[in-house]
């Protein structure tokens with residue numbers, strides 16, 4: 048198949064899923080064309096089947112906001128014609144699904160070409176941004192206009208049906224992980240450098256947006272560290288980082304924590320971690336937690352959104368209510384207890400295997416086939 052993929056190329060989980068999917072599809076022999084405004088972060092490899100088309104747009108003094116949605120639609124049209132795409136897969140509904148709709152109509156009229164498109168809902172496009180009345184009518188319309196719709200968890204599917212007037216069936220296809228990259232490798236020298244006195248190593252990775260509640264990570268860590276000597280690594284960057292650096296000072300925990308910023312090889316840090324903290328207020332799936340679990344790291348998280356579909360309470364880690372700092376700290380201490388830790392680590396790995404890329408990518412391939420078989424809408 049010749050597949051076009053539209054996504055956000057930045058550090059967000061939806062862009063990671065889209066890029067990893069494109070990589071896997073290319074390895075499976077499909078021709079994959081990424082259409083984005085800059086090179087996706089993880090698109091840093093060569094595969095003869097994978098191509099990248101940059102959406103460029105001219106600014107003009109009249110525009111306060113350059114019309115990206117139109118530039119994207121035009122680029123989809125151009126790529127679909129010149130590369131003879133069979134199908135288009137857009138990740139994150141806003142504004143990708145409406146650009147895809149526009150492109151499909153233009154292609155039909157201009158070239159008599161039918162380009163079906165699939166929209167994958169990733170989370171905040173439904174739970175935060177999409178619900179806002181600024182976007183809701185367009186999001187509803189373009190979900191319904193898609194030839195196929197997927198959501199990354201059962202919870203996200205339910206929330207979509209709850210908040211939008213959706214007439215289409217929504218297929219749940221969860222996030223996945225590539226074990227060739229994330230399988231644990233020994234890095235004891237690295238662990239020793241961070242935890243010279245055999246402290247427990249705790250990790251949090253996110254894009255430091257409010258919804259991630261990074262302040263809870265710091266409060267929980269302080270409570271853990273009072274009982275069990277520990278170190279904390281914070282990976283990623285985003286709007287909340289300066290506030291978090293100040294909070295760390297106020298809590299007097301700077302000696303034991305480190306803000307690492309954006310790291311491309313996040314697995315190298317995960318390989319040496321004992322626990323992953325995810326106190327998110329909303330999380331449709333929690334790809335970062337899955338990547339940790341693949342590295343044999345148990346997870347202490349909230350029960351927000353789709354997280355409990357991934358993190359099984361008492362098995363792969365523990366789950367608490369959003370904002371329950373003491374509860375999270377107690378759970379973390381339970382998981383980190385010498386008697387329990389190895390079992391939690393083994394369970395995390397075992398459960399992560401259910402989301403192995405080789406099990407999930409075929410679900411997308413089958414869905415593409417189905418949508419193509421069903422023909423025009």
Ligand code: GMT
Pocket residue numbers: 058059060061062064139169170171172199222254258329330331332333334335352
């Ligand atoms: O919030 C993020 O981490 C970014 C966001 C995105 O859309 O790029 O991630 C969402 O999609 C990921 C991949 O499907 C999911 O694993 C995340 O849970 C989801 N984030 C939220 O729902 C907040």
